[in-house]
Amino acid sequence: MIAIINGKINTITQGILEKGSILIENGKIKAIGETLEIPNDARIIDATNKWVTPGIIDAHTHLGVYEETIGWAGADGNEMTDPATPHVRAMDAINPHDQGFKDAVRGGVTTVQIMPGSANVIGGEMSIVKTYGRVVEEMIVKELSGVKIAFGENPKRVYGEKKQMPSTRMGTAAVLRENLVKAQNYLRKKEEGKADPAKAPETDLRMETLIKVLKREIPVRAHAHRADDIMTAIRIAEEFQLDLTLEHCTEGHLIADIIAEKGIPAAVGPTMTNRSKIELGERGWHTLVALDQAGVPISIITDHPVIPIEYITIAAAVAVREGLSEETAWKALTINPAKHMGIEDRVGSLEAGKDADIVIWSGNPFDYITKVEMTMIDGKIVYQRDNINI
The missing domain is CATH 2.30.40.10 (Urease, subunit C, domain 1)
Structure with a gap:
């Protein structure tokens, strides 16, 4: 003891x-x-x-799938060969020996959610791990904690450059809907196959992941910066009755009342960074304050390696300086991300x-x-x- x-x-x-x-x-x-x-x-x-x-909790990272210092050899977070890859798993690319894990424990970060990047409309499966261990199996808290979906500039840029769909925000929404409808049809055939095996579809790993989403066994976690992209994520989630969390939520302050009314939690950030693209033009600490005042449960994130993970408490401190209460900042580092990820019974x-x-x-x-x-x-x-x- x-x-x-x-x-x-x-x-x-x-x-x-x-x-x-x-x-x-x-x-x-x-x-x-x-x-x-x-x-x-x-x-x-x-x-x-x-x-x-x-222990501090970061609900949105790419720890171990975007390794530092080694370039393309350690860049395993975006499978940029198809705009819909729900079946790829971040877990299969996590390197527990990435320097970032050592930085995490030195910074007091003990639990993280690791997810694919935002190049694809449907980026794949994410996992929750503790930040110490020799192999992923020793670190896992939840093997499948959500499916990454993405709106805005990233998917339209990646696939627009390839001259394929989606090259617009319209296309992004259409690709997501199309795959969710395919999953509905797949699920219906699986149900029919219980009574008549001849009607059962061949196993489709992409659809197997998405039927978990349709059944609300796991949430979709939506990369969305602009307010209109946030609303598109909400619109589609409501159409298909999905469990949704908002990731980044950069313009969340513009529609904080709507997000609060919908009861959707937001993992906000990374705020301690530059405005590297147009959709980050409204980036600022005011977003955290406005969302909190509206009653939205907020988590502070680093999006590691965008912000090195050991600086997450510095980000929280700056948020306090800019108007967030100290009590809320602590919750945004601990119990709120635990609830955001559905593990508040264990940590937070x-x-x-x-x-x-x-x-x-x-x-x-x-x-x-x-x-x-x-x-x-x-x-x-x-x-x-x-x-x-x-």
């Missing part, structure tokens, strides 16, 4: 303990509070004058029974000079700063 004692603990969901303790056993949080009895045989980690928080807050994904900081994590002193994943110390005795 491990006992973290005397720390300023931000539980996220149950307030801040000014001098609290956490008991960890078998990779889980056994107990948390200010008056815990510490077993004699527990390994003591003294967090006096330090902050203790849940410090509560008894949840995974012992815990970060000990030298001070307030929103102070840019604060350092991560220790990162734990499933109760195992996966990073400890040199020359620090805790």
